[in-house]
Amino acid sequence: MQDSKPVLIDSHSHIYYRDYSGDFDEMLARAADAGVAAMLVVGTDIESSRESVELAEKYPQLYAAVGVHPHDAGRVTDKCYDVIRDLAQASPKVVAIGEIGLDFYRDRSPRDTQEVVFRRFLQLASELELPVIIHDRDAHERVMAILREEAVRRGVLHCFSGDAAMAAEAIGMGFYVSIPGTITYPSNEALRDVVRAVTVDRMLVETDCPYLTPVPYRGKRNEPAYVRMAAEKVAELKGLTLADVARITTKNVRDLFGIRLWDQSTRIAYRIRNSLYLNITNRCSNRCSFCAKFDDFTVKGHNLLLDGEPSFEEVMAAIGQPQGINEVVFCGFGEPLIRLDLVKQVAEQLKRRGYTVRINTDGQGNLVHGRNILPELAGLVDSISVSLNAPDAAEYDRLCNTPFGEAGFAGVCDFIREAEKHIPQVVASAVTVPGTDVEACRRLAESLGAEFRVREYAEVG
Ligand code: SF4
Numbered sequence: 034m035q036d037s038k039p040v041l042i043d044s045h046s047h048i049y050y051r052d053y054s055g056d057f058d059e060m061l062a063r064a065a066d067a068g069v070a071a072m073l074v075v076g077t078d079i080e081s082s083r084e085s086v087e088l089a090e091k092y093p094q095l096y097a098a099v100g101v102h103p104h105d106a107g108r109v110t111d112k113c114y115d116v117i118r119d120l121a122q123a124s125p126k127v128v129a130i131g132e133i134g135l136d137f138y139r140d141r142s143p144r145d146t147q148e149v150v151f152r153r154f155l156q157l158a159s160e161l162e163l164p165v166i167i168h169d170r171d172a173h174e175r176v177m178a179i180l181r182e183e184a185v186r187r188g189v190l191h192c193f194s195g196d197a198a199m200a201a202e203a204i205g206m207g208f209y210v211s212i213p214g215t216i217t218y219p220s221n222e223a224l225r226d227v228v229r230a231v232t233v234d235r236m237l238v239e240t241d242c243p244y245l246t247p248v249p250y251r252g253k254r255n256e257p258a259y260v261r262m263a264a265e266k267v268a269e270l271k272g273l274t275l276a277d278v279a280r281i282t283t284k285n286v287r288d289l290f291g292i293r294l295w296d297q298s299t300r301i302a303y304r305i306r307n308s309l310y311l312n313i314t315n316r317c318s319n320r321c322s323f324c325a326k327f328d329d330f331t332v333k334g335h336n337l338l339l340d341g342e343p344s345f346e347e348v349m350a351a352i353g354q355p356q357g358i359n360e361v362v363f364c365g366f367g368e369p370l371i372r373l374d375l376v377k378q379v380a381e382q383l384k385r386r387g388y389t390v391r392i393n394t395d396g397q398g399n400l401v402h403g404r405n406i407l408p409e410l411a412g413l414v415d416s417i418s419v420s421l422n423a424p425d426a427a428e429y430d431r432l433c434n435t436p437f438g439e440a441g442f443a444g445v446c447d448f449i450r451e452a453e454k455h456i457p458q459v460v461a462s463a464v465t466v467p468g469t470d471v472e473a474c475r476r477l478a479e480s481l482g483a484e485f486r487v488r489e490y491a492e493v494g
Pocket of ligand 1: 316317318319320321323325326365367368395
C-alpha cells in the first residue's frame with residue numbers, strides 16, 4: 034500500500050543561510066507540496082550547527098546534523114569538539130555528526146589538519162553512536178582509508194563524487210551514497226553511471242541547497258522541494274517510478290538516521306463517536322477497488338498513513354486512558370489480522386481493562402496465516418465484522434483483487450462460519466459499490482450464520 038503522493042526526504046540542506054530569510058515558511062510549504070516530508074539541516078561550523086539544532090527544535094519536519102566542514106578545519110580547537118558534543122546531546126532531533134570530511138579541491142585548510150580533524154569527528158560520532166555525513170571532494174583515497182582505519186561503518190557519502198568502484202566499496206563497508214541534483218546536469222554522465230551501477234537500496238537523495246540547483250531551475254537558488262528532480266532522474270536511470278525511489282530512499286534515511294516522520298500516536302489510535310479505532314498496519318491482504326486509501330489516507334479527518342508499524346508499547350501508549358469509550362475497534366487503513374500476535378496482545382490488555390473489542394477484517398486471516406486463527410481470538414474479541422462484499426467468487430475477485438484467487442472468496446465464507454464458533458457477534462458486511470447485489474450478499478451472510486450490515490462508500494477503511 035502506498036500514499037498517492039510520493040514521500041521524499043531531503044537528506045542534506047543548509048536552509049539556515051540568509052538566502053532563505055525572506056521566504057522561509059513559503060519555502061517549507063513548497064517542500065511539503067512537493068511531498069518532502071522531512072529535511073536534514075546540516076551544520077558546517079559551530080554557528081550553523083547551533084542554528085540547525087534550533088531549527089530542528091522549532092519545526093517537526095526538520096532534523097539536524099552538527100559538525101565542522103573541512104574548509105574550517107584550520108580553525109577547529111579542542112573546545113570545538115566539546116561544543117559539537119554538547120549540541121549533539123542537546124536534542125533528540127540531532128541525528129548525525131556532519132558535515133565533516135576532506136576537501137582537497139579548494140584546500141582551504143592544510144590537508145594534514147583536515148585529516149586530524151576528520152578523525153576526531155569520526156571518533157566523536159562513534160562515542161555518541163551517531164552516523165556521519167561525509168564531505169569528500171578530490172580526496173577519495175584518503176577518505177576511504179581513514180574510514181577503514183577508524184572503523185566507522187554508519188553514515189553517508191554526501192554529494193557522492195567517486196566512481197562505481199568506490200561506491201561499491203563504501204556500500205560494502207555499510208555506507209550509503211547520496212545523489213544530489215547535479216545528476217540532472219547534461220555533462221554529469223559519471224554520476225549517472227554510478228547510479229546505474231549502485232543499488233537504490235543504499236541511496237539517499239539530497240539538494241545540498243542553496244547550492245547545486247538541478248535542471249530545470251539551474252541558475253536559481255536551490256531549495257528542498259527540488260529534491261524531487263534528483264529522485265525523478267534516479268527513477269529514470271533505474272527503470273523505477275518516482276514513488277518507488279521515494280519509498281526506498283525515504284526508508285533509507287529513516288534507517289540510517291532513526292527518523293520518525295511524524296508523531297504517530299494520533300494515527301495509531303483515533304476516535305470516531307464513542308469508539309476508539311486502532312490503525313496498526315497499512316498492509317492489506319486484499320486490494321479493494323473501492324478503497325479510499327488509494328486516493329487519500331484520510332478517514333473522517335484522521336490521517337492514517339503510518340511511518341512504520343507500531344510496536345505493542347507504541348499502541349498501548351497511543352491508546353492511553355481514553356474516557357467515554359464504548360468499544361475499541363481494530364480497523365484503520367490496513368488489515369489488522371496480518372499482525373495477529375499484536376492484536377492478541379493488545380486485545381488481552383483491553384479486555385483486562387473492561388473494554389469491548391471489535392475487529393474489522395477482510396476475512397482472509399486464515400489464508401494469510403495458513404491455519405485457523407479464530408480459536409486464538411476466543412475470549413479476546415467480542416465482535417468481528419467481516420467484509421464479505423460479494424455474493425460469489427467472480428464478483429469478489431473483481432471488487433477485492435484478492436491475491437488468493439478463487440480461494441479468496443471461499444476463505445472469507447469459511448472464516449465467517451468458523452468465527453461463529455468462537456466470537457459472540459459476527460457481522461458480514463457489503464459495501465454499496467454500484468452493481469453490487471446487496472440482497473444476494475445479505476442472503477449469503479445469513480446462510481453463513483452472520484448478521485448482515487451494509488456499509489456506505491464513505492465508511493470504507
Ligand atoms: S478496503 Fe480495507 S482491506 Fe480493502 S484495501 Fe482498503 S483497507 Fe485494505
